[in-house]
Amino acid sequence: MYVRSITAADLPALLSLARSTGVGVTSLPANEARLAARIEASLAASRRPAQPAASSFVFVLEDETTGQVVGICGLEGSIGEQEPWYNYRVGLSVRASRELNICRKLNTLFLTNDLDGAAELCSLFLHPDWRIDGNGSLLSKSRFLFLAEFPAFFHSRVIAEMRGVSDAEGRSPFWEGLGRHFFSMEFSHADYLTGLGHKSFIAELMPQHVVYVDFLPPEARAVIGQVHEATRPARAMLEAEGLRYGGYVDIFDAGPTLECELLQIRAVRDSQILPIVLGSPPVDGIPCLVANRHLSDFRVCVTPVAPDRHHVTLTPSQCDTLNLQAGDTVRVVPLSPRHRLNARVHSMETPS
């Protein structure tokens, strides 16, 4: 399995993947024109000089033995360039009367554009049949090596929106408790429209004033900043990489937005450039993400790397997959935050 930059030929595979996502992956709508435009944007971004506002990259996970595309992930250099980016900021309002000895601490939701302009990890989707053998980690974390290699294409603040809580029918308790009052529309439809780029129109209908969380029904309050059950592993993975919930949630389902400075992401910070050597991967190596360093044909796979050698040993077949020539260098980082390369140099190994 390996991750590579998307190509124009991937459209049919992408469309069929999008149709199987269900509700909640707003940046991957099952809309052919929209997906075609995303592919075109990704191809265009890699032909242009670095410019966050124009950076929109899409990658796919492919089974190299069959050529089947089974997953997708994306990176945006700077969100909100086409239209404003909206979040609710979960805030605190303290109302106090010293004379009456009353002090009320009330959580509030305030519609903001605070995250407008940030870089975004987006569109992560892996076909359910392929959620095995670390494919999810490879797909998601491959993007960190791209960020590490091409930071100039991205805003220094990186965010990831996590899918919020919804039930089997796609109903979101937060939407039912708040959004529904402000315009009559099913959550799934609102979600779809957002994916089509109509998010700002929807935001115009949302409350512009502070909403006191106490006024929401308990079911809605309970899911603010919470992820969908299926998204828990993804959240844990991103948190292990250093991303944190900073109080921003999605305006529709109240799913948390995780954030981190680009250079502080573990897989970015700890990645390094090493030469390749042809041979057999070391039997006692630690699993590492290994990426070529091509902007327009970026490729990443996972392979064992000996922690104390200053090179990466790849088979000729792996070199083909990653489109590498003899003498090339690769960017490499351990797949898991528990591991470090060059243990002799970096002696402070994190205990597992």
Added chain:
Amino acid sequence: MFLIRPIAQADLPAMEALAAASPIGMTSLPADRATLRARIEASEQAFAATPTLPHDGQYWFVLEDLTQHQVVGMSGLKSAAGFQTPFYSFRNEMLIHASAEMGVNNRIHALSLCHDLSGASLLHGFYLHPEYARTPLADLLSRARLLFIAAHRPHFADTVISEMIGVTRTDGTSPFWDAVGRVFFGLDYAEAERICGVHGHKFIAELMPQHPLYVPLLSAEAQASLGQAGEAAQLAYRILKDEGFESENYIDIFDGGPTLHAKTAHIPSIAHRESYTLSARAAPAAQPDNYLLAHGESADFRCVLGTADRDADTLHVEPDLFAALRGRAGDPVWAVPFNLPKGAI
């Protein structure tokens, strides 16, 4: 024979008894002797004063049964609501959330804390012994204040307001309070009303929200009670609605009851009153009309309800009314028909 006159210290026991019987939510009428005594003193000062605007006159009137020598009702009038402390209301607002592209145009009802009504003259503390609730004496007790305003027009504001007690449950709790006030105060409704009656409204600013509240987020029960006058306020509400008071724009921040408001100059009992020469009538008239009659200024103000016979600029009244008004023949008397002309203003 019933008379409206300014309250006096001798009325304290009667006032106390009325306050004890008045419903919860009537912050202007706390069952607290010291507070009531202070109110009467303030009222006596107000009636005695010759104010220059702006001032803080707090007038109290009593309805006295002259035959039984008994006070059976009381009503209050403040020259300026929120004179020293702000007068808070929620203003009903309609926020338009529209998107042509989405084909959506929603009107969202929101409540904004405001001081809009600060400085308006306030009708409050209307309370009548239940025995007389279904009689015209209720109208006399309420409307006498309007005649007083008319007779002392420079002392009062251009807007007159009155807060109506909102809807409460049978146990005395308030659905609106439970949905709104409790969130910000953390107190029971009764406790909050008590604090407000004793400590004033200052702490509202410290605790209440600065941002509009979205009505669709409130409980269905609270939404249903919003802007509705409760059972206890139906009488006061009906009388002021007949006087053309508007009920749509403002609500009480505690119980969600409507705060009525009207332009002083447009209130029928003020606009339609006319001055006549007072005369005592010897024999009953052929075609008597029902009038509210007011005579005297400030502490001498008297108001009664009764029949009178109009003869050009002279109003002939029954001898007992004449005596109750403490008038002399030839004095000016102000009169307004008991039955107001429909839609005249």
